[in-house]
Amino acid sequence: MKKTFILMLTFLGAGVYAQDSNKNYSFSLQQAIAHAIEYNYSSINSGRSIEAAKEKKWETTAMGLPQINAGVDYTNNFVLQKSVVPAEFFGGKPGEYAEVAFGTKHSMIARSSISQLLFDGSYIVALQASKTYLAYYQNAKKKSDIEIKEMVINSYGNVLLAKENIAILEKNIASLTKTLNDTRATYKNGLIEEESVEQLEITLASLESTLNYNNRLLDITYKMLKINLGIDINDPITLTDKLDILTVQNIDASFSNSNFDVNSNIDYKIASNFEEQRTLEYKLERSKALPSLSANFNFGYTAYKDQFDFFTKNQNWFNYSNLGLSLNVPIFSSLARSSRTQQAKIALDQAKTTLNETEQKLKLQYAAAKSEYEYSIADYETAKSNLNLAERIERKQQIKFSEGLSTSFDFNDAQRQLYTAQQKYLQTMVNIINKKASLEKIITQ
Secondary structure, eight states, rough: OOHHHHHHHHHHHHHHHHHHHSSEEEHHHHHHHHHHHHHHHHHHHHHHHHHHHHHHHHHHHTSSOEEEEEEEEEEEEESEEEEEEEEGGGGTTOOEEEEEOOOOSEEEEEEEEEEEEOOHHHHHHHHHHHHHHHHHHHHHHHHHHHHHHHHHHHHHHHHHHHHHHHHHHHHHHHHHHHHHHHHHHHHHHHHHHHHHHHHHHHHHHHHHHHHHHHHHHHHHHHHHHHHHSOOOOTEEEEEEEOOHHHHHTTTOGGGGOOOOGGSSHHHHHHHHHHHHHHHHHHHHHHHSSSSSEEEEEEEEEEEESSSSSSTTSOOOOEEEEEEEEEEEEEOOOTHHHHHHHHHHHHHHHHHHHOOOHHHHHHHHHHHHHHHHHHHHHHHHHHHHHHHHHHHHHHHHHHHHHHTTSSSSSHHHHHHHHHHHHHHHHHHHHHHHHHHHHHHHHOOOO
16 A cells, blocks of 8 residues: 555656646747747858858968977887998907998987968958858858748738638537427427438538537647747647737738839848858869968977986987978879869859849749739738628528428528638738748848
8 A cells, every 4th residue: 555655646746747847938029030940950050150160261261370289209120130340440350341231129209390381372262151151050040040030920921811610610519400400390399300400410510520620730839839839749838929910910011012022032031142152162172272371480399218217317308300391283184173263264254143033033932922022912901791691591400400491401501601711711810920921021120
Protein backbone atom coordinates (compact mmCIF):
# COMPACT_ATOMS: atom_id res chain seq x y z
CA MET A 1 0.00 0.00 0.00
CA LYS A 2 2.84 2.36 0.87
CA LYS A 3 4.59 1.65 -2.43
CA THR A 4 1.35 2.30 -4.34
CA PHE A 5 0.91 5.63 -2.57
CA ILE A 6 4.50 6.70 -3.39
CA LEU A 7 4.01 5.65 -7.02
CA MET A 8 0.84 7.74 -7.28
CA LEU A 9 2.64 10.77 -5.85
CA THR A 10 5.42 10.27 -8.38
CA PHE A 11 3.02 10.26 -11.33
CA LEU A 12 1.10 13.25 -9.96
CA GLY A 13 4.33 15.17 -9.50
CA ALA A 14 5.41 14.31 -13.04
CA GLY A 15 2.05 15.50 -14.33
CA VAL A 16 2.31 18.81 -12.46
CA TYR A 17 5.84 19.28 -13.75
CA ALA A 18 4.73 18.60 -17.31
CA GLN A 19 1.98 21.18 -16.98
CA ASP A 20 4.34 23.76 -15.52
CA SER A 21 6.85 23.15 -18.32
CA ASN A 22 4.26 24.24 -20.92
CA LYS A 23 4.12 27.97 -21.53
CA ASN A 24 0.87 29.82 -22.11
CA TYR A 25 0.94 32.27 -25.00
CA SER A 26 -1.50 35.00 -25.99
CA PHE A 27 -0.97 36.95 -29.22
CA SER A 28 -2.59 39.59 -31.31
CA LEU A 29 -1.54 39.39 -34.96
CA GLN A 30 1.12 42.09 -34.55
CA GLN A 31 2.43 40.44 -31.39
CA ALA A 32 2.60 37.12 -33.21
CA ILE A 33 4.61 38.70 -36.05
CA ALA A 34 7.06 40.32 -33.59
CA HIS A 35 7.50 37.04 -31.71
CA ALA A 36 8.08 35.04 -34.90
CA ILE A 37 10.71 37.45 -36.24
CA GLU A 38 12.68 36.89 -33.04
CA TYR A 39 12.04 33.21 -32.35
CA ASN A 40 11.17 31.57 -35.68
CA TYR A 41 13.72 28.84 -36.46
CA SER A 42 14.63 30.28 -39.86
CA SER A 43 14.99 33.76 -38.36
CA ILE A 44 17.36 32.48 -35.69
CA ASN A 45 19.57 30.77 -38.27
CA SER A 46 19.51 33.86 -40.52
CA GLY A 47 20.83 35.90 -37.60
CA ARG A 48 23.58 33.34 -37.09
CA SER A 49 24.51 33.59 -40.76
CA ILE A 50 25.04 37.33 -40.30
CA GLU A 51 27.34 36.69 -37.33
CA ALA A 52 29.27 34.13 -39.40
CA ALA A 53 29.57 36.66 -42.25
CA LYS A 54 30.98 39.24 -39.83
CA GLU A 55 33.59 36.74 -38.70
CA LYS A 56 34.38 35.95 -42.33
CA LYS A 57 34.84 39.64 -43.04
CA TRP A 58 37.34 39.95 -40.20
CA GLU A 59 39.12 36.80 -41.38
CA THR A 60 39.63 38.45 -44.77
CA THR A 61 40.75 41.72 -43.18
CA ALA A 62 43.28 39.90 -40.97
CA MET A 63 45.02 38.47 -44.03
CA GLY A 64 46.57 41.89 -44.65
CA LEU A 65 47.59 42.50 -41.03
CA PRO A 66 50.86 41.36 -39.38
CA GLN A 67 51.15 37.60 -38.90
CA ILE A 68 53.28 36.40 -35.99
CA ASN A 69 54.35 32.79 -35.56
CA ALA A 70 56.68 31.03 -33.14
CA GLY A 71 57.88 27.49 -32.70
CA VAL A 72 60.50 25.12 -31.39
CA ASP A 73 62.28 22.45 -33.46
CA TYR A 74 64.13 19.59 -31.82
CA THR A 75 66.26 17.00 -33.61
CA ASN A 76 67.74 13.81 -32.19
CA ASN A 77 70.57 12.64 -34.45
CA PHE A 78 70.74 9.09 -33.08
CA VAL A 79 73.00 8.16 -36.07
CA LEU A 80 75.23 11.02 -37.15
CA GLN A 81 76.00 11.40 -40.81
CA LYS A 82 79.65 10.71 -41.56
CA SER A 83 82.04 12.11 -44.12
CA VAL A 84 85.60 11.25 -45.10
CA VAL A 85 88.63 13.56 -44.95
CA PRO A 86 92.29 12.94 -45.79
CA ALA A 87 93.87 10.91 -42.98
CA GLU A 88 97.05 13.01 -43.06
CA PHE A 89 95.02 15.82 -41.39
CA PHE A 90 95.10 13.70 -38.27
CA GLY A 91 98.66 12.35 -38.66
CA GLY A 92 97.76 9.51 -41.01
CA LYS A 93 99.42 8.38 -44.18
CA PRO A 94 99.04 10.39 -47.36
CA GLY A 95 96.43 8.97 -49.71
CA GLU A 96 94.36 7.41 -46.93
CA TYR A 97 91.01 8.75 -45.66
CA ALA A 98 89.47 8.83 -42.21
CA GLU A 99 85.75 8.75 -41.32
CA VAL A 100 84.54 11.83 -39.41
CA ALA A 101 81.07 12.46 -37.90
CA PHE A 102 79.94 16.09 -38.00
CA GLY A 103 77.35 17.56 -35.66
CA THR A 104 75.96 16.73 -32.25
CA LYS A 105 73.41 14.16 -31.16
CA HIS A 106 70.91 16.80 -29.97
CA SER A 107 69.97 20.12 -31.56
CA MET A 108 67.21 22.62 -30.85
CA ILE A 109 65.97 25.79 -32.54
CA ALA A 110 63.63 28.35 -30.94
CA ARG A 111 62.26 30.61 -33.68
CA SER A 112 59.79 33.39 -34.35
CA SER A 113 58.73 35.25 -37.48
CA ILE A 114 56.70 38.30 -38.43
CA SER A 115 55.28 38.69 -41.92
CA GLN A 116 53.40 41.61 -43.45
CA LEU A 117 51.63 41.87 -46.77
CA LEU A 118 52.65 45.15 -48.39
CA PHE A 119 50.70 45.03 -51.63
CA ASP A 120 48.43 42.50 -53.30
CA GLY A 121 45.62 43.46 -55.66
CA SER A 122 43.74 40.29 -54.77
CA TYR A 123 43.66 41.31 -51.12
CA ILE A 124 42.14 44.71 -51.94
CA VAL A 125 39.39 43.06 -53.97
CA ALA A 126 38.84 40.48 -51.21
CA LEU A 127 38.22 43.30 -48.71
CA GLN A 128 35.54 44.74 -50.99
CA ALA A 129 34.03 41.29 -51.48
CA SER A 130 33.80 40.68 -47.74
CA LYS A 131 31.58 43.76 -47.37
CA THR A 132 29.33 42.53 -50.17
CA TYR A 133 29.29 39.08 -48.56
CA LEU A 134 28.05 40.59 -45.30
CA ALA A 135 25.49 42.78 -47.08
CA TYR A 136 24.10 39.71 -48.84
CA TYR A 137 23.39 37.91 -45.56
CA GLN A 138 21.93 41.05 -44.01
CA ASN A 139 19.52 41.29 -46.94
CA ALA A 140 18.84 37.56 -46.68
CA LYS A 141 17.83 38.14 -43.03
CA LYS A 142 15.45 40.91 -44.10
CA LYS A 143 13.97 38.63 -46.76
CA SER A 144 13.54 35.90 -44.17
CA ASP A 145 11.75 38.31 -41.81
CA ILE A 146 9.41 39.45 -44.60
CA GLU A 147 8.57 35.86 -45.53
CA ILE A 148 8.04 34.94 -41.88
CA LYS A 149 5.66 37.87 -41.49
CA GLU A 150 3.61 36.67 -44.45
CA MET A 151 3.58 33.08 -43.15
CA VAL A 152 2.40 34.19 -39.71
CA ILE A 153 -0.37 36.34 -41.21
CA ASN A 154 -1.54 33.41 -43.35
CA SER A 155 -1.40 30.84 -40.54
CA TYR A 156 -3.00 33.25 -38.02
CA GLY A 157 -5.82 33.86 -40.49
CA ASN A 158 -6.25 30.13 -41.12
CA VAL A 159 -6.75 29.52 -37.40
CA LEU A 160 -9.35 32.28 -37.19
CA LEU A 161 -11.06 30.92 -40.32
CA ALA A 162 -11.25 27.41 -38.84
CA LYS A 163 -12.66 28.78 -35.58
CA GLU A 164 -15.31 30.83 -37.40
CA ASN A 165 -16.23 27.82 -39.53
CA ILE A 166 -16.73 25.74 -36.41
CA ALA A 167 -18.86 28.44 -34.77
CA ILE A 168 -21.09 28.75 -37.84
CA LEU A 169 -21.38 24.98 -38.24
CA GLU A 170 -22.38 24.57 -34.59
CA LYS A 171 -25.00 27.30 -35.03
CA ASN A 172 -26.33 25.68 -38.21
CA ILE A 173 -26.44 22.25 -36.55
CA ALA A 174 -28.35 23.61 -33.56
CA SER A 175 -30.87 25.34 -35.84
CA LEU A 176 -31.24 22.32 -38.10
CA THR A 177 -31.61 19.94 -35.14
CA LYS A 178 -34.54 21.99 -33.84
CA THR A 179 -36.14 22.01 -37.29
CA LEU A 180 -35.60 18.26 -37.60
CA ASN A 181 -37.25 17.60 -34.23
CA ASP A 182 -40.23 19.74 -35.19
CA THR A 183 -40.46 17.96 -38.54
CA ARG A 184 -40.40 14.54 -36.88
CA ALA A 185 -43.29 15.57 -34.64
CA THR A 186 -45.23 16.79 -37.65
CA TYR A 187 -44.52 13.54 -39.47
CA LYS A 188 -45.78 11.48 -36.51
CA ASN A 189 -49.04 13.43 -36.73
CA GLY A 190 -49.25 12.40 -40.38
CA LEU A 191 -49.10 15.91 -41.79
CA ILE A 192 -45.95 15.48 -43.94
CA GLU A 193 -44.18 12.65 -45.71
CA GLU A 194 -41.25 10.71 -44.23
CA GLU A 195 -39.05 11.90 -47.10
CA SER A 196 -38.97 15.40 -45.60
CA VAL A 197 -37.53 14.01 -42.35
CA GLU A 198 -34.97 11.91 -44.20
CA GLN A 199 -33.86 14.90 -46.26
CA LEU A 200 -33.17 16.90 -43.09
CA GLU A 201 -31.34 13.94 -41.53
CA ILE A 202 -29.03 13.75 -44.55
CA THR A 203 -28.26 17.46 -44.32
CA LEU A 204 -27.65 17.23 -40.56
CA ALA A 205 -25.29 14.26 -40.97
CA SER A 206 -23.35 16.18 -43.62
CA LEU A 207 -23.01 19.20 -41.32
CA GLU A 208 -21.83 17.04 -38.42
CA SER A 209 -19.22 15.39 -40.65
CA THR A 210 -18.01 18.80 -41.82
CA LEU A 211 -17.82 19.98 -38.19
CA ASN A 212 -15.71 16.98 -37.26
CA TYR A 213 -13.35 17.73 -40.16
CA ASN A 214 -13.02 21.39 -39.15
CA ASN A 215 -12.26 20.44 -35.54
CA ARG A 216 -9.37 18.31 -36.81
CA LEU A 217 -8.32 21.07 -39.18
CA LEU A 218 -8.26 23.60 -36.33
CA ASP A 219 -5.73 21.48 -34.44
CA ILE A 220 -3.48 21.30 -37.50
CA THR A 221 -3.70 25.05 -38.20
CA TYR A 222 -2.84 25.80 -34.58
CA LYS A 223 0.26 23.61 -34.80
CA MET A 224 1.30 25.20 -38.08
CA LEU A 225 1.01 28.64 -36.48
CA LYS A 226 3.07 27.52 -33.49
CA ILE A 227 5.84 26.25 -35.77
CA ASN A 228 5.92 29.60 -37.57
CA LEU A 229 6.06 31.36 -34.18
CA GLY A 230 8.96 29.18 -33.06
CA ILE A 231 7.16 27.69 -30.05
CA ASP A 232 6.45 24.10 -29.05
CA ILE A 233 3.41 22.67 -30.85
CA ASN A 234 2.04 21.39 -27.53
CA ASP A 235 2.11 24.77 -25.76
CA PRO A 236 -1.31 26.42 -25.25
CA ILE A 237 -1.92 29.54 -27.31
CA THR A 238 -4.72 32.14 -27.42
CA LEU A 239 -5.40 34.47 -30.34
CA THR A 240 -6.82 37.81 -29.25
CA ASP A 241 -7.70 39.27 -32.67
CA LYS A 242 -11.00 38.52 -34.40
CA LEU A 243 -11.38 37.74 -38.08
CA ASP A 244 -13.96 40.43 -38.81
CA ILE A 245 -11.93 43.13 -37.05
CA LEU A 246 -8.73 42.17 -38.91
CA THR A 247 -10.64 42.23 -42.17
CA VAL A 248 -11.87 45.79 -41.61
CA GLN A 249 -8.38 46.89 -40.54
CA ASN A 250 -6.88 45.50 -43.76
CA ILE A 251 -9.35 47.16 -46.10
CA ASP A 252 -7.43 50.16 -47.40
CA ALA A 253 -8.10 51.13 -51.00
CA SER A 254 -5.42 53.83 -50.89
CA PHE A 255 -2.79 51.27 -49.89
CA SER A 256 -2.76 49.71 -53.35
CA ASN A 257 -2.10 53.15 -54.86
CA SER A 258 1.24 53.56 -53.08
CA ASN A 259 4.26 53.94 -55.32
CA PHE A 260 6.40 50.88 -56.01
CA ASP A 261 10.16 51.44 -56.09
CA VAL A 262 11.74 48.26 -57.43
CA ASN A 263 15.13 49.28 -56.01
CA SER A 264 13.75 48.99 -52.48
CA ASN A 265 12.46 45.43 -52.98
CA ILE A 266 14.51 42.89 -51.06
CA ASP A 267 14.66 40.42 -53.97
CA TYR A 268 16.06 43.17 -56.16
CA LYS A 269 18.63 44.06 -53.50
CA ILE A 270 19.74 40.43 -53.29
CA ALA A 271 20.03 40.27 -57.09
CA SER A 272 22.11 43.47 -56.92
CA ASN A 273 24.34 41.83 -54.31
CA PHE A 274 24.81 38.92 -56.67
CA GLU A 275 25.78 41.23 -59.51
CA GLU A 276 28.23 43.06 -57.26
CA GLN A 277 29.79 39.76 -56.24
CA ARG A 278 30.30 38.82 -59.88
CA THR A 279 31.81 42.26 -60.53
CA LEU A 280 34.32 41.74 -57.74
CA GLU A 281 35.13 38.22 -58.97
CA TYR A 282 35.93 39.75 -62.35
CA LYS A 283 38.13 42.38 -60.70
CA LEU A 284 39.81 39.62 -58.68
CA GLU A 285 40.83 37.69 -61.77
CA ARG A 286 42.17 40.88 -63.37
CA SER A 287 44.10 41.78 -60.20
CA LYS A 288 46.01 38.50 -60.37
CA ALA A 289 48.06 40.02 -63.20
CA LEU A 290 49.47 42.58 -60.74
CA PRO A 291 52.66 41.96 -58.74
CA SER A 292 52.50 41.25 -55.04
CA LEU A 293 54.95 42.36 -52.36
CA SER A 294 55.43 41.10 -48.81
CA ALA A 295 58.00 41.47 -46.04
CA ASN A 296 59.13 39.12 -43.30
CA PHE A 297 61.37 39.24 -40.27
CA ASN A 298 62.79 36.09 -38.67
CA PHE A 299 64.51 35.75 -35.31
CA GLY A 300 65.64 32.73 -33.33
CA TYR A 301 68.20 30.80 -31.27
CA THR A 302 69.93 27.48 -31.92
CA ALA A 303 71.79 25.12 -29.62
CA TYR A 304 73.73 21.89 -30.15
CA LYS A 305 74.41 19.28 -27.44
CA ASP A 306 75.75 15.78 -27.13
CA GLN A 307 73.48 15.41 -24.07
CA PHE A 308 69.88 16.56 -23.72
CA ASP A 309 70.50 19.36 -21.21
CA PHE A 310 69.16 22.39 -23.06
CA PHE A 311 67.34 23.72 -20.00
CA THR A 312 70.26 23.82 -17.61
CA LYS A 313 72.05 27.06 -16.76
CA ASN A 314 74.85 28.59 -18.80
CA GLN A 315 73.80 27.09 -22.11
CA ASN A 316 75.33 28.29 -25.36
CA TRP A 317 72.51 29.52 -27.56
CA PHE A 318 73.40 31.10 -30.91
CA ASN A 319 71.01 33.70 -32.19
CA TYR A 320 70.17 34.56 -35.75
CA SER A 321 67.90 37.14 -37.44
CA ASN A 322 67.07 38.22 -40.97
CA LEU A 323 64.81 40.60 -42.84
CA GLY A 324 63.45 39.77 -46.26
CA LEU A 325 61.25 41.10 -49.03
CA SER A 326 59.36 38.94 -51.48
CA LEU A 327 58.23 40.30 -54.85
CA ASN A 328 56.16 38.11 -57.12
CA VAL A 329 55.56 39.28 -60.70
CA PRO A 330 53.21 37.22 -62.91
CA ILE A 331 54.65 37.13 -66.43
CA PHE A 332 53.12 34.38 -68.54
CA SER A 333 50.53 31.72 -67.67
CA SER A 334 49.93 30.25 -71.13
CA LEU A 335 46.68 32.29 -71.29
CA ALA A 336 45.19 30.44 -68.28
CA ARG A 337 44.81 33.73 -66.39
CA SER A 338 43.14 35.31 -69.42
CA SER A 339 40.74 32.39 -69.65
CA ARG A 340 39.73 32.73 -65.99
CA THR A 341 39.19 36.47 -66.50
CA GLN A 342 36.90 35.84 -69.48
CA GLN A 343 34.92 33.27 -67.49
CA ALA A 344 34.41 35.86 -64.75
CA LYS A 345 33.33 38.40 -67.37
CA ILE A 346 30.72 36.00 -68.76
CA ALA A 347 29.43 35.32 -65.22
CA LEU A 348 29.15 39.08 -64.68
CA ASP A 349 27.12 39.51 -67.87
CA GLN A 350 24.82 36.71 -66.72
CA ALA A 351 24.32 38.43 -63.36
CA LYS A 352 23.40 41.69 -65.11
CA THR A 353 20.84 39.87 -67.22
CA THR A 354 19.43 38.18 -64.12
CA LEU A 355 19.14 41.56 -62.39
CA ASN A 356 17.20 42.99 -65.33
CA GLU A 357 14.94 39.90 -65.37
CA THR A 358 14.32 40.26 -61.63
CA GLU A 359 13.29 43.88 -62.12
CA GLN A 360 10.74 43.00 -64.80
CA LYS A 361 9.34 40.08 -62.79
CA LEU A 362 8.95 42.23 -59.68
CA LYS A 363 7.01 44.83 -61.63
CA LEU A 364 4.70 42.08 -62.89
CA GLN A 365 4.32 40.63 -59.37
CA TYR A 366 3.44 44.07 -58.03
CA ALA A 367 0.77 44.60 -60.71
CA ALA A 368 -0.68 41.13 -60.04
CA ALA A 369 -0.64 41.53 -56.23
CA LYS A 370 -2.23 44.95 -56.47
CA SER A 371 -4.98 43.63 -58.74
CA GLU A 372 -5.65 40.62 -56.49
CA TYR A 373 -5.85 42.81 -53.38
CA GLU A 374 -8.30 45.21 -55.00
CA TYR A 375 -10.37 42.27 -56.25
CA SER A 376 -10.41 40.68 -52.77
CA ILE A 377 -12.03 43.83 -51.36
CA ALA A 378 -14.70 43.87 -54.09
CA ASP A 379 -15.26 40.11 -53.70
CA TYR A 380 -15.71 40.56 -49.94
CA GLU A 381 -18.42 43.20 -50.46
CA THR A 382 -20.21 40.93 -52.92
CA ALA A 383 -19.98 37.91 -50.59
CA LYS A 384 -21.30 40.00 -47.70
CA SER A 385 -24.30 41.11 -49.75
CA ASN A 386 -24.93 37.56 -51.01
CA LEU A 387 -24.82 36.22 -47.45
CA ASN A 388 -27.53 38.64 -46.36
CA LEU A 389 -29.68 37.55 -49.29
CA ALA A 390 -29.05 33.84 -48.59
CA GLU A 391 -30.02 34.29 -44.93
CA ARG A 392 -33.30 35.97 -45.88
CA ILE A 393 -34.10 33.30 -48.45
CA GLU A 394 -33.35 30.50 -45.97
CA ARG A 395 -35.54 32.08 -43.28
CA LYS A 396 -38.44 32.45 -45.75
CA GLN A 397 -38.09 28.86 -46.94
CA GLN A 398 -37.93 27.62 -43.35
CA ILE A 399 -41.21 29.41 -42.54
CA LYS A 400 -42.86 28.07 -45.69
CA PHE A 401 -41.60 24.55 -44.95
CA SER A 402 -42.86 24.69 -41.36
CA GLU A 403 -46.29 25.80 -42.61
CA GLY A 404 -46.33 23.18 -45.34
CA LEU A 405 -46.16 25.72 -48.19
CA SER A 406 -42.91 24.39 -49.69
CA THR A 407 -41.20 21.02 -50.04
CA SER A 408 -38.12 19.78 -48.19
CA PHE A 409 -36.18 20.00 -51.44
CA ASP A 410 -36.82 23.75 -51.70
CA PHE A 411 -35.82 24.17 -48.06
CA ASN A 412 -32.69 22.03 -48.59
CA ASP A 413 -31.65 24.12 -51.60
CA ALA A 414 -32.00 27.29 -49.53
CA GLN A 415 -29.92 25.74 -46.75
CA ARG A 416 -27.13 24.70 -49.13
CA GLN A 417 -27.15 28.13 -50.68
CA LEU A 418 -26.80 29.65 -47.21
CA TYR A 419 -23.97 27.32 -46.19
CA THR A 420 -22.10 28.08 -49.41
CA ALA A 421 -22.58 31.83 -48.88
CA GLN A 422 -21.28 31.54 -45.32
CA GLN A 423 -18.11 29.72 -46.43
CA LYS A 424 -17.57 32.16 -49.27
CA TYR A 425 -17.95 35.14 -46.94
CA LEU A 426 -15.41 33.78 -44.43
CA GLN A 427 -12.95 32.93 -47.20
CA THR A 428 -13.16 36.44 -48.68
CA MET A 429 -12.33 37.88 -45.25
CA VAL A 430 -9.17 35.78 -45.05
CA ASN A 431 -8.34 36.62 -48.67
CA ILE A 432 -8.27 40.34 -47.88
CA ILE A 433 -5.77 39.76 -45.07
CA ASN A 434 -3.59 37.42 -47.13
CA LYS A 435 -3.65 39.49 -50.33
CA LYS A 436 -2.66 42.62 -48.46
CA ALA A 437 0.22 40.68 -46.88
CA SER A 438 1.35 39.60 -50.36
CA LEU A 439 1.27 43.19 -51.60
CA GLU A 440 3.16 44.40 -48.52
CA LYS A 441 5.81 41.75 -49.11
CA ILE A 442 6.60 43.30 -52.51
CA ILE A 443 6.59 46.99 -51.58
CA THR A 444 8.18 46.70 -48.10
CA GLN A 445 11.46 48.60 -47.92
